[in-house]
Amino acid sequence: MSGCFENDKLVSDQWGERRLIGYFDGASRGNPGLAGAGACLMDGGKIIWKRAKYLGVKTNNEAEYAALLCLLDGARERAVSGIEIRGDSKLVINQINKKWKINFPHLRALAFRVWELMDGMDVHLVWVPREENAVADALSNEAIDGHGDQSEIV
Numbered sequence: 359m360s361g362c363f364e365n366d367k368l369v370s371d372q373w374g375e376r377r378l379i380g381y382f383d384g385a386s387r388g389n390p391g392l393a394g395a396g397a398c399l400m401d402g403g404k405i406i407w408k409r410a411k412y413l414g415v416k417t418n419n420e421a422e423y424a425a426l427l428c429l430l431d432g433a434r435e436r437a438v439s440g441i442e443i444r445g446d447s448k449l450v451i452n453q454i455n456k457k458w459k460i461n462f463p464h465l466r467a468l469a470f471r472v473w474e475l476m477d478g479m480d481v482h483l484v485w486v487p488r489e490e491n492a493v494a495d496a497l498s499n500e501a502i503d504g505h506g507d508q509s510e511i512v
Contacts, residue, residue: 377440377480378406382495384413384421384447385502391415394423396497399432399441399452405493407432410501422447423468425453425498430475440480446491451483 379400386393391414403503413421420443426445433441445451450456453469454476460466488495 360479377442377482378433378438380429380441380443381434381486381491381494382422382425382443382445383491383498384416384418384423384425385498386416386418386421387479387493387502390417390420392502393418393421393424394498394501395421395428396494396499396501397425397429397432398493398497399429399436399438407436408493408497410504411498412501412505419447419465420468421498423465425494426450426472427468427475430472430479432493434475438479442482442484444484444486444491445494446467446488448485448487451485457482 370503380397381400381508382395384393384395393413395411395413396409399405409432411424411428411445413424422445426443428441438483449458453460453465454472
């Protein structure tokens with residue numbers, strides 16, 4: 359499998375502590391349309407947790423935010439203190455990093471939920487091209503196809 363694995367060496371912060379790598383992706387077939395969220399946590403290039411969640415009818419941006427929230431929930435459930443989060447949504451990455459303004463109130467509410475979940479964690483958000491987000495992308499589409507919610511510890 360390629361995509362996420364090529365650049366997934368365990369990230370170390372400035373103090374040399376381990377930091378997991380997380381990927382997220384949202385998909386919407388139509389805008390709005392049937393939507394899914396995909397997220398995974400990686401440690402040393404290996405997937406240690408993944409989730410595919412069906413979202414119902416959502417816009418693509420809502421699905422992207424939902425995927426990031428899924429990832430942060432998964433990280434919190436595992437008591438992750440440091441994580442590099444990678445996603446292919448420039449909008450979400452730049453809004454959460456406070457580089458871009460959030461114009462829509464419903465997206466602003468989602469952003470506040472993200473910031474609340476990030477509180478107390480050492481989080482670094484990075485935009486990656488779609489081809490480097492293959493696992494999360496596949497999970498988001500799997501959620502739409504299967505209309506379910508699957509979480510798995512690998």
